[in-house]
Amino acid sequence: MSTSFSTSSARNVFYGGTAFFVLLFAALVFQSESETPKRDRREMLAANPQIAAGKRIWEDNNCIGCHSLLGEGAYFAPELGNVVDRFGGGEEGKAAVKAFIQSRPPEGISDRRSMPQFNLGERQLNEIADFLEYASKIDTAKWPPSIQG
Amino acid sequence: MQYQSQAVAKPYFIAALGLFVAQVLFGLIMGLQYVVGDFLFPHIPFNVARMVHTNALIVWLLMGFMGATYYLVPEESERELHSPKLALALFWIFLVAAALTVVGYLAVPYATLAQITGNDLLPTMGREFLEQPTITKIGIVVVALGFLYNITLTVLKGRKTAISSVLLIGLWGLALFFLFSFYNPHNLVKDKFYWWFVVHLWVEGVWELILAAILGFVLIRITGVDREVIDKWIYVIITLALVTGIIGTGHHFYWIGTPEFWQLWGGVFSALEPIPFFAMTLFAFNMVNRRRREHPNRAATLWALGTGVMAFLGAGVWGFLHTLAPVNYYTHGTQITAAHGHMAFYGAYVMVVLTIISYAMPQMRGRAANSNASLVVEMWGFWLMTVAMVFITLFLTGAGILQVWLQRVSATPSPFMVVQEQVALFYWMREWSGVVFLLGLIAYLASFFVKGRENAVA
Ligand code: HEM
Ligand SMILES: [Fe+2]
Numbered sequence: 001m002s003t004s005f006s007t008s009s010a011r012n013v014f015y016g017g018t019a020f021f022v023l024l025f026a027a028l029v030f031q032s033e034s035e036t037p038k039r040d041r042r043e044m045l046a047a048n049p050q051i052a053a054g055k056r057i058w059e060d061n062n063c064i065g066c067h068s069l070l071g072e073g074a075y076f077a078p079e080l081g082n083v084v085d086r087f088g089g090g091e092e093g094k095a096a097v098k099a100f101i102q103s104r105p106p107e108g109i110s111d112r113r114s115m116p117q118f119n120l121g122e123r124q125l126n127e128i129a130d131f132l133e134y135a136s137k138i139d140t141a142k143w144p145p146s147i148q149g
Numbered sequence: 150m151q152y153q154s155q156a157v158a159k160p161y162f163i164a165a166l167g168l169f170v171a172q173v174l175f176g177l178i179m180g181l182q183y184v185v186g187d188f189l190f191p192h193i194p195f196n197v198a199r200m201v202h203t204n205a206l207i208v209w210l211l212m213g214f215m216g217a218t219y220y221l222v223p224e225e226s227e228r229e230l231h232s233p234k235l236a237l238a239l240f241w242i243f244l245v246a247a248a249l250t251v252v253g254y255l256a257v258p259y260a261t262l263a264q265i266t267g268n269d270l271l272p273t274m275g276r277e278f279l280e281q282p283t284i285t286k287i288g289i290v291v292v293a294l295g296f297l298y299n300i301t302l303t304v305l306k307g308r309k310t311a312i313s314s315v316l317l318i319g320l321w322g323l324a325l326f327f328l329f330s331f332y333n334p335h336n337l338v339k340d341k342f343y344w345w346f347v348v349h350l351w352v353e354g355v356w357e358l359i360l361a362a363i364l365g366f367v368l369i370r371i372t373g374v375d376r377e378v379i380d381k382w383i384y385v386i387i388t389l390a391l392v393t394g395i396i397g398t399g400h401h402f403y404w405i406g407t408p409e410f411w412q413l414w415g416g417v418f419s420a421l422e423p424i425p426f427f428a429m430t431l432f433a434f435n436m437v438n439r440r441r442r443e444h445p446n447r448a449a450t451l452w453a454l455g456t457g458v459m460a461f462l463g464a465g466v467w468g469f470l471h472t473l474a475p476v477n478y479y480t481h482g483t484q485i486t487a488a489h490g491h492m493a494f495y496g497a498y499v500m501v502v503l504t505i506i507s508y509a510m511p512q513m514r515g516r517a518a519n520s521n522a523s524l525v526v527e528m529w530g531f532w533l534m535t536v537a538m539v540f541i542t543l544f545l546t547g548a549g550i551l552q553v554w555l556q557r558v559s560a561t562p563s564p565f566m567v568v569q570e571q572v573a574l575f576y577w578m579r580e581w582s583g584v585v586f587l588l589g590l591i592a593y594l595a596s597f598f599v600k601g602r603e604n605a606v607a
Contacts (some may be wrong), residue, residue, distance in 0.1 A: 007311065007377055009393040010384035018391045025395045028414060032342070037407040040338035057461035059275025059333075060268065064257040065196020070405045071482030072276050072341065076183065076195050078565035102402055106191065113566070116194050118260070141412075143404035145479055146562035146579065 039139035053124075054131025061118050070140060070149075076113065079149025084129070084136045086147050094129040101125060150512045152223035154230035159513050160240050161216030161504045164595065168209035168247070168497075173587055175202040191495055193255070200254050200280045206494065207278065207375055208247045213502030214323075215240075218256065218316060221366045226307025232301050239295045243355030246288040250281055272333055278343060281332045286330055293324040298353055311380035312362050312369075315387060319358030324352045338406035345401045351586075352493070353397055353464075354420060354476040357390040360460070362499050364433065364453060367508045371450050373441035382432045389425035396421050400472045404481055412474035419472045423465030426497075429510050433457030446511060446518035448527040448596075451469045452504035455535060459496025467492055479557055484572075501544040504594075510597070520601030530593025537586035541579050546574035 045051050058064070062081070063071040070081040092118035101120060108114030120128065150155065179198045181188045187280055189198075223230055253262045259275070266282035267276045271285045274317060281289070297320060304313045329346040365383045399415020403410075433454050444450065465490040471480040482484065507527065511519050518524065555568045563571075 005381070007380045007384065011311070011473040012380050014384045014388040014391075017388050018395075021395045025398070028396065028399070028410075032402070032408050032411065035410075036338055036406065038198050039408070040336055040406045042336055046516060051570045055335055055337065056269075056272060057589075058274065060260045060263040062196045062200070062275050062276050062280060063197050064275065065259075065280070068339075068482040070341065072198055073482070074196065075482060075487055076179075077197075079181075096248070101446055108187045111185065111187055113182065113195070113569075114190045116191055116258075128501070138338060138406040139407055141409050143478060143481065145557040148556045148562040148564050148568075 012084075033114070041134060041137045041139075044134050044137065048130060048134075050130040050133045051133075054127035057120065057124050057128045058069050058131055066115070069135060070099045070138070071143065077115065079106040079144060080132060080148065081135050081138075081140070082144060082149055084133045086149070094133055097132060101128070152229050154219050154233040154236075155223050155509075156513055157233050157236040157240070158216040158509060160221035160237070161212050161219065162510060163211040164240070164244050165502065166210040166506070168212065170206045170590065170594070171251070172202055172205035172209065173517065173583075175199075175205065175588055177580070177583050177587065179582050180576070181575040183569075183579065195261070197254055199208065200259075201251055203278055204250070204254075204280060206219060206499075208243075209377075210498050210502060212243070213365075213498075213506070214320070215243075216503040217359075217366075217502065217509075218300055218320065218364050220505065220513075221316070221363070222303050223307075223368070224350045225310045225313040226303050228303065228307040229481075230573075231302040231306070231378060235295055235299050235407045239292050239299075241294045242288070246285055246292075250285045253282065254280075256298070264606065271331065273331055276333065278341070278348060279344070283331075286327075289327065290324070293327070296570045297321060298444060305394055305415055309378070311383055312365050315358050315365075315383055316362035319355045319362060322355030322358070326355065341389050341555050342402065346397055349398045349401055350395070352421075352498070354391065355393040356498060357394065357425065358387050360456075360497055361386045361390075361429065363505050364429065364456060367449060367504055368436045370508065371444040371446060371453065372439065373444075374436050374439055379436065386425050386428045389428060390422075393418050393421040393424065400477065402429045403474050403477055413425045416473045416536075420469060422472075423461065423469050426461040426465035430457035430461045444509060444517070446524070448507040448519075448531065449504060449526055449543060451531055452500060452507045455531060456497065456504055458502040459492065459500055459535060459538075461496070462539075463489065463492030463494070463496035467546075473551075479553050480549065483552050485553070485558075486544045486549075488545035488549055491545065492538060495532075495538045500535075518598065519596070522601035523596045523599040526592055526599050527596035530591075532598060533589025533592060534586050535589075537589055540582040544575045544579040544582060546565050548572040548579070551575070 066074050066077040068075060068079045071079065083097055084093035088118065089094040101118065104115045105119045106117040175198045176378060178189060178193065179195060179202060182195050182198065219230060219236055253604050259607060262394060266284055268283060272284050273286055274280060274538050300320065301317060304317055326347055329343050332343050334340055362382045368374065369379050396414055397419035399411040400419035402411035402415055434457065469486050470479050471489065511517065519527070551572045552568055555563050555571060556565060
C-alpha cells in the first residue's frame with residue numbers, strides 16, 4: 001500500500017469509521033424497535049399467557065434443533081412458523097398440530113427421519129399450539145413463499 | 150518460542166483439536182441421519198447430535214482463539230503473561246464445563262437437562278447455538294472475564310502493537326456480545342432480533358478482528374515483511390469489516406417480523422461484506438509474495454494462504470449469493486444456508502486456528518518447523534479437508550437449489566419431507582465428502598506424530 005497513507009491514519013479511520021457505523025446502527029435499531037409493535041403481535045402475548053408458556057416448551061425440548069421457525073434453526077424437519085396454517089388454520093390447525101406431536105412413535109419410524117415422543121400433557125400441548133399459532137400471525141413480509149414453508 | 154508462558158497455549162490447542170474430532174464425528178452421524186432417518190434413533194436424535202456438532206465447533210474455536218492469544222500476546226508485548234497459572238486454571242474450568250455440558254446433552258433428554266440446571270430461573274436454553282444450560286453460559290462469562298483480565302494486563306504492561314490492540318478489541322467485543330445470549334424475551338420477534346447480536350456480530354464483526362490479528366501475526370513471522378506494512382493492511386481490513394458488517398446485520402431482519410426497511414439497509418451493507426474478505430486474500434498472497442525469508446514451516450504458509458482464499462469463498466462468495474432480500478426470500482432457511490455456514494466457518498475460523506496451531510505447535514515443541522515427512526502429511530490433511538469442504542458445500546448448494554425450486558418456486562410446491570427424499574442423492578454425496586474430510590483430519594492429526602529428521606533452525 002502507498003506510503004502516503006500511514007498506519008496511524010489507518011488506525012484513526014478504523015476508530016472513527018467504527019464509531020460512526022455503530023451509532024448509525026444504533027439509530028436503525030431504535031427505529032426498528034419503534035416500528036416492530038405493529039408487526040410482532042405483542043397484543044396476543046399480553047392477552048394469552050399460554051403463548052409464553054408454549055415458547056418455554058418449544059425451548060425446553062430443543063425443537064429448533066431439527067425444525068426452522070421463521071426460517072431460522074435446523075433444516076432437518078419442516079418449517080413451523082406457518083404449520084398451523086398448513087394444517088388447516090385456526091382451531092382445526094392447532095388440533096392437527098397437537099395430534100401430530102402426540103402420535104409420534106417412541107421408537108421412531110423405520111428408515112424415516114423420526115421425531116421424538118416428548119410425552120407432553122394436554123396442557124402443554126395447548127400451550128405449544130398457541131405459541132405456534134402466535135408465530136404464524138407475525139407479519140413476516142409474506143415469507144415463506146409457499147405454504148410448504 | 151521466546152517466552153516461557155507462551156507454552157500455556159499448548160493444552161488449549163490440544164483440547165481444541167480433540168473437540169474438532171468430536172465435532173466431525175457428530176457431523177457424520179447427522180449426515181447419515183439425513184438419508185437414513187432412524188439411524189441411532191431414539192438414542193441420539195438429530196437435534197442432540199446437532200447441538201454437539203455446533204457447540205463443539207464454537208467451543209473449540211474459542212479454545213483456539215484463547216490459545217492463539219496466550220501464544221502471541223507475550224511475543225507482541227515482549228513480556229511474560231501476567232499469570233500463566235490463571236491461564237492454566239481457566240483452561241481446566243473451561244474444559245470440564247464443556248465436557249459436562251456435552252455429557253448432559255447425550256445422557257438425559259434436553260428437557261430434563263433444562264430442568265435440573267434450573268432453566269426456569271433464567272431461561273436462556275433451547276435457541277440455536279445457545280443451547281448450553283444457563284450455568285454453562287455463566288461459566289463461559291467467568292472464564293472469558295478471567296482470560297480478558299490476564300491478557301489485558303499483559304498487553305497494558307508491555308509493548309503495544311497493532312496486532313495486540315486489534316486482537317484485544319476483538320476479544321472484548323466477543324465477550325460483550327455474548328451477553329445478549331442472556332436476553333430471551335417472550336416476544337419471539339425480539340428474541341430473534343437480539344439473538345443475531347451474538348451470532349452475526351460475532352462472525353461478521355468482532356471475530357474478523359481476531360482473524361485479522363492472528364493472520365497478521367503469523368504472516369509477520371513467516372514472511373519477515375515489515376510490521377508497518379502488515380499493520381496498515383490489518384487496519385484497512387478491519388475497518389472494511391466493521392463498516393460493512395455492523396449494519397450488514399440487517400440481512401437477518403428480512404422475514405422475522407422486523408420492519409421492511411432492513412431489506413434495503415441490510416442488503417446494501419451486507420453485499421459489501423465480501424470486500425474485507427477479499428482484502429484478506431490479497432493480504433495473505435501479497436505478504437507471502439513479498440517475503441524476505443524462506444520459513445521452513447511450509448505448512449503454516451499454506452494454511453495462511455488457504456484461510457485467505459477459503460474465507461473469501463465461504464463467507465464472501467457464498468454469503469453474497471443469498472444476501473440480497475429478493476434472493477433470500479427464496480433461499481432463507483434452506484440447504485443454501487447450510488452450504489454457506491459450512492464453508493464460511495471452515496474457511497475463516499477453522500482455518501485460521503489451524504494456521505496458528507501449525508505455526509506455534511512446532512515452536513512450542515522446540516523447533517521452527519516439523520520434519521519434512523511431517524509437513525507432507527500435514528499438507529495432505531490440508532488438501533483433503535479443504536477439498537472435501539468444497540465438495541460438501543457444492544453438494545449442499547445443489548440440494549438447496551432443488552429444494553428452493555421444488556418446495557417454493559414450483560407452481561405446485563411439494564411438502565418438505567417429499568422434497569428431502571427427492572434430493573437424497575446430494576445428501577449421500579455430501580456424506581461421502583464428509584468421510585473424506587475425516588480422512589483429512591486423521592492425516593492432519595497423524596502429522597503431529599510423524600518423526601523424521603527435524604528442521605532444526607530456530
Ligand atoms: C466467516 C464469516 C461468516 C460465517 C462464519 C457465517 C456463518 C453463517 C451461518 C452459520 C449462518 C446460518 C445461521 C443460522 O443457523 O440461522 C449464516 C447465515 C447467513 N449468512 Fe453468513 N457467515 C459469514 C459471513 C457472511 C457474509 C460475509 C455474508 C454476506 C455477504 C453472509 C450472509 C449470510 C446470510 C444472508 C445468512 C442468512 C441465510 C438465511 O436466510 O437462511 N454471511 N452465516
Ligand atoms: Fe450475517
